[in-house]
Amino acid sequence: MAIAPVTATERASRVKLMIFDVDGVLTDGGLLFTAEGDTMKGFHSMDGHGMKLLRQAGIDTAIITGRKSGIxxxxAKEMNVTHVYQGVQDKPAAFADLLQQTGLTAEECGYMGDDWVDLAVMLKVGFAAAPANSHPEVIARAHWVSEARGGHGAAREVVDTLLRAQHKYEALLAAACSGEQRGLVG
Known part of the structure; x- marks a missing residue:
């Protein structure tokens, strides 16, 4: 008898740490430069609120990004992201360090990336996610793909997917409706 493949929902139900790339995932991937050479990025407030909801639900968060930016x-501090790796040239090495720091297994982690530099980590984690506008090779290898584009609520979509898969969504929504979620600005 054939065994059914593990679904994205089953994979999401096991995630204890969700890791995000920045450019193209938490932002739209566009880079704006000032005359002084500083980089500016735009973030979606619902993605930020989603990060806080993950933490509230007991799911840890991390960022692994190739660029280094004060922004x-x-x-990341505003969103209460626990682990931040910036200026990373070797994302699998940063991921290995993150596993060592947290004591988690790769199967207990999720990763949302959008381009080839993310594939090595995406292929290791238990739950690989991608924004709708990711490179086709990334979409082909993801367990789950958002409807939203990177920087336009894709991270919030994956957060909602994790919360639903872990049966935590309704309780958090009820708390929000009753006014119990004060101070969770995105």
Missing amino acids: VAVR
């Missing part, structure tokens, strides 16, 4: 450090 990312500030945004």
Whole structure:
């Protein structure tokens, strides 16, 4: 008898740590430069609120990004992201360090990426996600793909998917409706 493949929902139900790339995932991938050479990025507030919901649900968060930016450090702090790896040239090495720091297995982790540099980690984790506008090779290898584009709520979609898969969504929604979620600005 054939065994059915593991579904994206089953994979999402096991995630204890969700990792995000930045450019093309938490942002739209566009880079704006000032005359002084500083980079500016735009983030979606619902993605930020989603990160806080993950933490509230007991799911840890991390960022692994190839660029180094003060803006990312500030945004990560606002979103209460626990683990931030910036300026990473070797994402699998950063992932291995993250596993060592947390004591988790790769199967207990999720990763959302959008381009080839993310594939090595995406192929290791238990739950690989991609924004709708990711490179086709990334979409082909993801367990789950958002309807939203990177920087336009894709991260929030994956957060909602994780919360539903772990049966935590309704309780968090009820708390929001009753006013119990104060101070969770995205």
